[in-house]
Amino acid sequence: MAGGRVFNSASSGGSSLSVLFHNQKASCASEPLDSLFLSGSSPSFLGSRSMVSFEDVRGGNGSNRPFFRSYDHEDNGDDELEDYFHQPEKKRRLTVDQVQFLEKSFEVDNKLEPERKSQLAKDLGLQPRQVAIWFQNRRARWKTKQLEKDYEVLQASYDSLKADYDNLLKEKNELKAEVVLLTDKVLLRDKESGSLELSDTNKKSQEPVQNPAAAESVSEGEVSKVSIVGCKQEEISSVKSDIFDSDSPHYTDGRVHSPLLDAGDSSHVFEPEQSDLSQDEEDNLSKSLLPPYIFPKLEDIDYSDPPENSYRCKLCKQKQ
DNA sequence: TTGTGTTTTATTGCCTCC
DNA sequence: GGAGGCAATAAAACACAA
Numbered sequence: 001m002a003g004g005r006v007f008n009s010a011s012s013g014g015s016s017l018s019v020l021f022h023n024q025k026a027s028c029a030s031e032p033l034d035s036l037f038l039s040g041s042s043p044s045f046l047g048s049r050s051m052v053s054f055e056d057v058r059g060g061n062g063s064n065r066p067f068f069r070s071y072d073h074e075d076n077g078d079d080e081l082e083d084y085f086h087q088p089e090k091k092r093r094l095t096v097d098q099v100q101f102l103e104k105s106f107e108v109d110n111k112l113e114p115e116r117k118s119q120l121a122k123d124l125g126l127q128p129r130q131v132a133i134w135f136q137n138r139r140a141r142w143k144t145k146q147l148e149k150d151y152e153v154l155q156a157s158y159d160s161l162k163a164d165y166d167n168l169l170k171e172k173n174e175l176k177a178e179v180v181l182l183t184d185k186v187l188l189r190d191k192e193s194g195s196l197e198l199s200d201t202n203k204k205s206q207e208p209v210q211n212p213a214a215a216e217s218v219s220e221g222e223v224s225k226v227s228i229v230g231c232k233q234e235e236i237s238s239v240k241s242d243i244f245d246s247d248s249p250h251y252t253d254g255r256v257h258s259p260l261l262d263a264g265d266s267s268h269v270f271e272p273e274q275s276d277l278s279q280d281e282e283d284n285l286s287k288s289l290l291p292p293y294i295f296p297k298l299e300d301i302d303y304s305d306p307p308e309n310s311y312r313c314k315l316c317k318q319k320q
Numbered sequence: 321t322t323g324t325g326t327t328t329t330a331t332t333g334c335c336t337c338c
Numbered sequence: 339g340g341a342g343g344c345a346a347t348a349a350a351a352c353a354c355a356a
Contacts, residue, residue: 091329091350099328114341133330136343141328143344 094134098124102131106138 094102101124105116112120112135121128 093328093351111343130329132342134328137329140344 094124094126098126102134102138106135110135110139110142 102120105120109116112132117128117131117135120126120131124131
């Protein structure tokens with residue numbers, strides 16, 4: 001016995017139906033609940049019959065029960081009914097009307113004060129304990145459903161955030177690919193212009209001074225180093241400024257910051273994908289790819305005249 | 321009819337509040 | 339310490355496919 005609680009579900013005073021129905025009619029107060037008692041003069045509910053001795057119950061007007069459930073074998077004659085009532089300790093389900101009554105009461109308030117409990121018990125012809133148990137189980141079911149709802153909401157929120165995150169990741173990868181591509185292009189161009197310069201030098205040097213060995217002594221790497229300093233800085237700056245476009249996600253403190261994510265509940269559901277390289281490593285990589293390039297200060301960039309070949313990716317353009 | 325999964329009713333043990 | 343709530347669980351009732 002838990003907590004000194006007394007479970008006397010099988011006894012409870014052996015109340016008779018006549019008393020129960022008398023109480024029910026006298027005390028049924030609430031209007032919606034009244035509507036459940038509109039079956040002519042007959043009582044709506046079976047009365048106290050769960051886990052009680054049915055000898056007492058049947059001694060009253062037990063043969064006159066219009067609200068027996070269908071499973072009560074109402075068509076099967078007296079013998080089965082007799083057997084049924086000689087199973088005193090079996091679980092009995094509440095009738096549909098009883099459940100409806102309880103449901104309506106639960107809608108009003110899912111907590112059960114002692115007065116309401118005894119009132120409901122009287123109205124329904126149940127033990128107060130049964131009413132309490134029903135409410136308890138009903139609260140448990142409600143809680144389960146509520147959890148399911150909460151889960152669905154969270155799931156939807158997660159899906160939405162995940163979609164945003166995936167888009168940003170895709171965008172980031174595309175930008176990365178563009179950086180690599182553009183870097184290659186620039187290097188290639190520089191290389192070509194360097195060799196042109198070299199051939200010009202060769203021509204000039206060949207004419208007045210016949211010294212091909214001097215020209216050959218300049219290695220390719222040196223050409224690149226020399227020429228790259230003179231590379232068109234505005235082109236590079238446009239690349240760089242476009243790469244770090246304000247709409248694009250960017251890193252500042254090691255996290256992805258984007259208008260999309262920052263606008264909403266920034267609980268940082270997603271940690272930024274751990275890049276193959278750390279931010280420092282990525283910076284170093286950029287430096288190694290564009291080593292001697294001198295990027296202009298942001299204030300020196302003229303944004304009024306964007307480069308013809310915008311390096312902005314399609315995603316960025318779509319966002320605008 | 322029977323096996324199996326689900327729902328409903330009830331019990332138990334623990335916890336909190338007064 | 340009693341009353342009542344809750345979680346976990348048992349077990350009966352029920353639904354349903356094979």
